[in-house]
Amino acid sequence: MTNNEAFFGRQLPLRTAPTPELTGTPALKALGSRLQCQRCGHWLGPDDQLANQAWYCRQCLQLGRLTSQDKLYTIPEPNQSPKLANGGLTWTGELSAQQRVAAQSVLAHVQAQTNHLLWAVTGAGKTEIVYPALAWALSQGWRVAWTSPRVDVCLELAPRLQAAFADVPQTVLYGDQPQPYRYCPLTVCTTHQLLRFKAAFDLIVVDEVDAFPLATSPMLKRAIDHAQKPSGCHLYLTATPGERLQRRVARKELAVTYVPLRYHGHLLPQIDLQIAWRWREQLRRRKLPARLIHQLRGYLRAGQRFLLFVPHVADLAVVDQALHLAGITGGVTVHAADEARQEKVQAMRDQKVAFLVTTTILERGVTFPNVAVVILGGDDPVFSTAALVQIAGRVGRSAQFPTGDVTCYCHSYARRVRLARGMIARLNLQGRRQGGRP
Template sequence: MEQKEDALSLSINSEKAMIDMGTEIECVRCGTRHLKSDVRLGEENNFYYYCSTCIQLGRVTSNQLLYFEECRAPVANKQEINLCWEGQLTQAQQTVSLKIKKAMFDKTKLLINAVTGAGKTEMLFSGIEHSLKHGARICIASPRVDVCLELYPRFSSVFPDIVISLLYGDQTVPYQYSPFVICTTHQLLRFYHAFDVLIIDEVDAFPLVNNSMLQYGINHCKKQQAAVIYLTATPGKKLLNTTKTGEIEEVILPSRYHGFPLPSPRLIWQWRWREVLLSHFNLSKVYTLLESEVKQNRRLLIFCPNILWMHRFEQVLMKYFPHKNISAVYSADSQRNAKVTNMRAGTIDWLLTTTILERGVTFSDIDVMVIGSNHDVYTEATLVQISGRVGRKATHPTGAVYFIHDGKTLAMMRCVKRIKKMNQLSGLGG
């Protein structure tokens, strides 16, 4: 559990880190139950149990206590809160912004089902400002570290008077208590009844979706009376079912803030793309397409179905396009953050990636290519999110999306159908 400064605390409480359930032992931090025989350590007369599920956050054992503090809420307006944002919301955004503000005040649940590039972050500003002024503690969590790394500087710039904590696995800066936390969903397991407002960005993304441990963290990190705001462009069936039963209110925003339609993917058939693009690349449709991209001086985000194939294709591209600055990134890449930063800065021309960059990152003036879009790694939601990387900036609201395939899949067709439906709802055609 987290530690807070003494000046803010009412009292320090503790509880056993693990609960004895007979033949099982339950971890209080992550809620996982284990057979005792699977997680027992130590000697016969001096043994204990540990949790293998959340061990990446530090080992929790049955002979330990978890400490937590009930924190006194700050007095409203005790600290100056300045929202330093000169932008202006569209009428549609303003409507959603007011819904968010009301949900935060009423401490209710709300799903913002908004297309990629709708400006979800900006629609949060007013509600967060109001909540901070009234002493609320706020957390924005996402399953993707790239999302957190993009959100942190944006919120830091618009709320310069507030200390914002950024928490993720590789973070080296020591944690300190703050009224505003941005973190990965794994880090929520470190908090207990801490937040008045919890915002889950990209709620349908891996590894959060269908992960019982992370769902446990969401339920336990917030106060019993708290607002929960879910943000996504691709809500799953389970989440949508909660809106049908009235458990969660849904707000749909089908248009992007700059008024341009979502880019509709162009499906390009390439016979046996796995082999052809590596061994006979110069004879492929992709080579011809990339030559056209070179003539137009277009930057590219190129999605590949797996790491091994991606690296082999990277070498092929570097051979045929030596004048281009080409790089590749994947989840365990030690240079991952640096490469994303360089792509954002425009110093990388073509960035190959796995699905780790399917959402939550914004690059200006790019086209997107999905190699092997018929591979089973690409779900409907993944393809929709990937398509949404194009045309996100008002200065560059358009771009091309290419699906390279050797056979159409249901996911591909549903992706195209969903994009056309949102464009129709926004009045921008199919």
């Protein structure tokens, strides 16, 4: 028997006979002389034909294969979410004066159902700033999605939202989720999962809107638009908006709320640049810059945990070996395709490991209370200006540990590093004007 709730505001293939409540449309729709996937919007090409002459979509294949023989079934969103008193908010924390002003601005735009950007520095408490707007939406019986392109962000965010909104049923959706889908007022999901929704949500909160792959994916941007009701709105959250978003703000096409200061009132840590000439040639000999080795040994002696960022996955094993040869042990490597990624990040949170050697996968959305950050090869093109600012923002996020070291080792003083330092300096200038302290 079909579980109708699984189809509320969603579009899913069905291998069994549909119930009368389900409406089906071709998964691949002929528009003129071409076929378009109705799940992801991809236009099929001549190479997308199977041996049996059927067509298939390769763009959203990771969600299950759709062919020209399939239909997508849906039940229009029935708006069965309860109107929860106080929106189910059980959080007892307090917002700072700056956060309260930003929260009121966000709330006003959500109430007006207008799209909005919350541009807040790393560690400003973006999540908590959204709580009043989220509580209001849930009190109206709205269906809400909180989405991010990064699974790490979703996995860290979900328990925080569950604790802050303890009375709100919540479902968490990502690629390898162990729990079955539930129809709930609040959905926390990776942006890819929105491809399965259609006109479902009154409010979509897009966390880390500038993060890969969302920033460069028309498919995922389309997924957000299609998952939102025509009458709905979305709220973008980021510390480093891309040029496209900034242009929309400049042209008054998108309203914006700025938060230039962290929630605890301290300024952002500035990047300390260290020139490490020909560091990659040293690495080929399983050696690291002497200054870096001295710094990391000092951290271990002091019990200071740290994150060491490297440009590429291929660098991880070599750097790990060089660290061991230098007597620097107690850490693990982690990257996007690491099957034990979640366990390793949790081990760092639980202080079971002294450090992580990682790629840009941990540049954002993951918080450790007291860490230093070291970037090796910060002049590599993989480290964009936004990525460097986000990486620096891993430091000093806790009120108990509001400061810390951010060190960037480069072969040369690249333009992206200069721009990142300049962006942090400008944000700190705005922060000082609001009473920020070092």
